[in-house]
Amino acid sequence: MAQKQFQAESKKLLDLMINSVYTHKEIFLRELISNASDAIDKIYYKTLTDDSLTFDKDNYYIKVIIDKKNRILKVTDTGIGMTKEELDENLGVIAKSGSMAFKNEHEIKDGHDIIGQFGVGFYSAFMVADTVTVVSKAFGSDEAFMWKSSGSEGYTIEPCEKESYGTDVILKIKENTEEENFDDYLEEYKIRSIIKKYSDFIRYPIKMDITKRRLKEGSDKEYEEYKEEEIVNSMVPIWKKNKNELKQEDYENFYAEKHYGFDKPLKHIHVSVDGAVSYNAILFIPEKPPFGYYTKEYEKGLELYSNGVLIMNKCPDLLPDYFSFIKGMVDSEDLSLNISREMLQHDRQLKLIAKNINTKIKNELENLLKNERDKYETFYKSFGPQLKYGVYSNFGIDKDLLKDLLLFYSSKEKKMVTLNEYVSRMPEEQKYIYYAAGDSIERLAKLPQTELVTDKGYEILYFTDDIDEFAIKMLGSYKDKEFKSVSSGDLGIDTEEDKTSGEKEDYDELFKQMKEILGDRVTDVRASKRLKNHAVCLSSDGEVTIEMEKVLKAMPYSKNIKAKKILEINVNHEVMEPIRKAFAEDREKLAFYTNLLYNQALLIEGLPVDDPVEFSNSICKLMT
């Protein structure tokens, strides 16, 4: 019989499992039971949607059998089973679950982490077993097959006998080692408690033959042991349970069991609604973004059940994009089982549920922000950009819904603040909400453009995400206060010079010439009102700021969108003296200085200078 090779990634993962030093090896049972439950789900679904079939409840169960003498642990199910091809495809290749994504983003070095962090599925059996045998007969087929593997060298598939459809997964449990006690996995009480811990909410009965004692017949002192089949799980799905009966740990186990994420959830939301629409839902706010979250490939969605039967793995219509990080499930009696994806999109009930859920999530986030600020900031680090993206791309209601969930770094508080906190601290005469946009907080803190605003004692919000300024443009204002970039042409702050002015007339001709020298690289050269200590800076007129230009440049369709740049000069700065002199005596020198100043302003902005070689030559020239 020919040995087949595992697909390369599978082999890697398998090796990891075999040699694993992971301490929670017991999760292998959760994985096998979850697969068995999925297999029964599939057949249940079939019978519900096909009138010629009936689902006889009593025929569907999972059974865990221990054969201590032969070191065998067996998990059987009466589910859909697998054909020969399916055995080959499903067990020879890593399933779509987490591990694949992991492999792309990280070198697999130490198995310890992935096992805890990902749904490793079927292969986890190799953590506790030397040999794994899968005997399966597919529903509707009359042939059964046996898949067998003793490790990463490969596997075999051959025909075998099996009475009814379903799958048996048979583990030959490893011998004890000095470090590890594998015998545990052959102990009834141990297996039972693992099932209780991880699989209590599985909706189908999980049966075990439990050893009991009774008086021997005809005796009143002598006892004998006998076995009796028992259902060891409670079978009530967690979402149908009363919240008061559940512990934090139950939700965390459910999160792990469902492979919603590899982190611990930051918060769970358990909803039971009875009314115009009835549904139960368990939603999770994860702590960390899942791998690939900020890529196009990421698919949002919640599991959708119709009265306990899974009808869709990832129903995208239940979540708006800005809450795409939410994990969890919804179960409703009001949804038809036979509903197609297309029809579902227009289903009135589903829309009501989605709306309802949206509000619940928003409220929960608000509560978190109000009552558990630290947790909220952790959340915001992971998913803040997504909320801001939501503000940017949604109009009306959603924008309003999200604006109070935003946080930005404050120049004054030196921490993240809400817009409401900012506005409530504003001095009466302050007209705008000021912000500075750039790469990092450290850089923004040194930006010359902020001088006047800081001097006034006003707080500045630092925007360090690309999306920030775009989102805020969409928002327009908060509590009637408009947003203003510290780099914008008019800051809306009256300065001393404004009132006493007259003297700035003197520079008109000089600045006109400087503008001519710079050509269309700038739209204007002006005396700065905002600079105190620095000589020059750039500001911008109009909708597009310099920071936005930078972001747009990186995008394919907006390369040519430019900010209207203004070169601002501090007329009280000592550089004015040589400039004035050059203006009076030497036009070529004026051009030389003007270019230097302009390039400096570019550098301060974090923009590339026009010609780095020429720029550095100019500086040398200045020195010699």
Ligand code: ADP
């Ligand atoms: P996942 O459950 O995330 O798909 P697994 O590694 O746990 O990944 O399982 C791989 C695949 O093998 C499953 O998707 C399923 O198609 C198949 N499978 C595993 N166990 C069973 C079973 N008991 N009955 C039917 N199919 C199964």
Ligand code: MG
């Ligand atoms: Mg699985």
